[in-house]
Amino acid sequence: MRLQKNTLLALYAVLEFAARPGEHVPAAEVAAKHGESAHHLAKVLSELAREGIVESVRGVGGGYRFVANPRRLTLLDVIRLFENPEGETLAGGATAVDRALAQVLSEVDQTAVATFGSITIATMLGIVQRLQSPPPPRRRAGG
Amino acid sequence: MRGKTPSPRLRRPPAPVKRPAGAAHAPPEAPRPVQVRPVRHGDMPEVIALDATVTGLHKADYWQRIYRRYGVGGQGLRHFLVAVDGQSVVGFVIGEVRDWEFGSPPCGWVFAIDVDPRARQRGIGTAMLAAVRERFERAGVRTMRTMLARDNQLILSFFRSQGMTAGHLIPLELQIGEGAQ
DSSP states (O other), X not given: OOOOHHHHHHHHHHHXXXXXXXXXXXXXXXXXXXXOOHHHHHHHHHHHHHTTSEEEEOSTTOEEEEOSOTTTOBXXXXXXXXXXXXXXXXXXXXXXXXXXXXXXXXXXXXXXXXHHHHOBHHHHHHHHHHHHSOOOOOOOTTO | XXXXXXXXXXXOOOOOOOOOTTOOOOOOOOOXXXXXEEOOGGGHHHHHHHHXXXXXXXXXXXXXXXXXXXXXXXXXXXXXXXXXXXXXXXXXXXXXXXXXXXGOOSEEXXXXXXXXXXXXXXXXXXXXXXXXXXXXXXXXXXXXXXXXXXXXXXHHHHHHHTTOOOOSOOOOOOOXXXXXX
């Protein structure tokens, strides 16, 4: 499954801000980190702000701050602001093949939705942290 | 492939209040320590009441059977633990080591976990899962597994927060009987 560019950008931004709670992070910093234009990111951030996930502070030292609950906000909550993860269905297809394909794609979509809906921002930050940490030392055989 | 799947009895909590994605929440209270220990017969009325609170069903006979199987008779590979806050039972977890089902080496199944809705957000579920995990590890198990409805988002999120991910088994089902296609 591929997420649209705006959705990915929103997830990058949310994770960036949530990892630095209470801090005002300049949008330009996030844009530069992910190789995106600040203008493009601004549109995404305005949607996140409208939904009460981030808030902006203008002026010197300004930026964006994560204001949602990271233990409640899920990836699905963010994704649904920008796209429909259930995808387009082939419902109404004329043939049995259309309907069979629609059934299989729906099964895939339902699993994707359940996965995104079960992973909170806090859980994602934990995964990121684990991936950044060096792997634990391997156990010695017989030890 | 042989055997049958353990009954997934993961509780669906009361429907959460619909909230905007980013709504602010009050910070959780400072956690009080709870004790996690094997269930005792005297705990059963509270366990049954807790289950009834969450599911809306009072199933005393069922719970007495579970107690006989996982409580008194379950030492070693079956575990029925409760979380106790002072004198009150505020949660329970039930798990069992099962081997070679679905071609899988021994693994620890967690098939029921519940926390009193009034005691949530205090790390009680985390403490109970850690306790049952420790018992599985003592039994030499290296995989802990569970199964629940995909729309049970709250409990799915809980297990995810504990580091659990999708496993290599895929549950499949078929509607049978009258009216099935």
